[in-house]
Amino acid sequence: PVPETGRPADLVKRDFSADALNELWVADWTYVRTAAGWVYVAFVLDVCSRMIIGWQRSTRMYTDLARDALNMALFNRKRHGHCVKGMKHHSYRGIQYRALRYAQTLQNAQDVASVGPKAILAIMRWPKC
Template sequence: MIVDYIDAHKTDYGVEPICRVLAQAGVQIAPSTYYAAKTRPPSARAIRDAELVEQIHQIHGENYAVYGARKVYAELKRQGIRVARCTVERLMCAEGLRGITRSKNPRTTIASVDTERPADLVNRGFITSAPDQLWVADITYVRTFAGWTYAAFVIDVFSRRIVGWQLSTSLRTDLALDALEMGIWTREHAGQNLSQLIHHSDRGVQYRAVRYTNALPMPARSPRSAAAAIAC
């Protein structure tokens, strides 16, 4: 590593001055030692490291630079390349290669404490006799290379059809609201009657926002239903 450092700066400062500064900093290396290292043939370990570095770069690049040492090591092992995991970690660190660390799963339900809580009218009885009697709204998420993406759905329990949906990179109220408005528009333009509709969701702030409540069909505003337990 010291030899590499001298190589990188010797054109600007010269070998002897660099060695003097390094000695003052407590790193003892004489110019003769540097020149001896440059003329000495590379060791078997250095040759092996160079080969591994090339293979590690290839695996890391082919997997969109998301693999860390553990997965790179597993892929090398799968390809029949014998190497210790600590060696992979050392070489990746020296090359500045690192994987993408998985973050904790996002929390999609944050309970609202400032608004009136609708009763649970469903009580896990997700059975209906006709379409548009019970809609269930929920938000889920999926990990992408760009980060978390959230998906809001409104599902008709009878047909199991997704009547409304929306995607977003944030848990804004508009995410759930857009999915609801799509469902209402789709069903009303299909000539469906929403007068007996019950809307069921968790007690997250998105579903209890005033804008969301006002967007519900008038008959569904009163028979709103919210799960008794928060589903995170």
């Protein structure tokens, strides 16, 4: 089993809005059947811009798939000079997002984790930014 953290509070409370970049990120994953088999995709989206800022894909679902997408998002934003310290990071309560290594990645970036009870992207509105 993958070591996991306790469940963080839901800081978003289904209000998926942000007035500035890097204020709120959401993370999720999906899978698609292709001619070659299943493909899994994890992604991180900036709520203000509605841009996918980090993603990773694989032919198998593994815990670090989500963390790899998070690392890409952190790298992309820092590379362009954005400060992500204190940013809220929201996900549903899947094991990928409660894994100890995922939590440590957020902690190292000085970001705040938030976990909600349900799927995320289906209820988001068009961006303000």
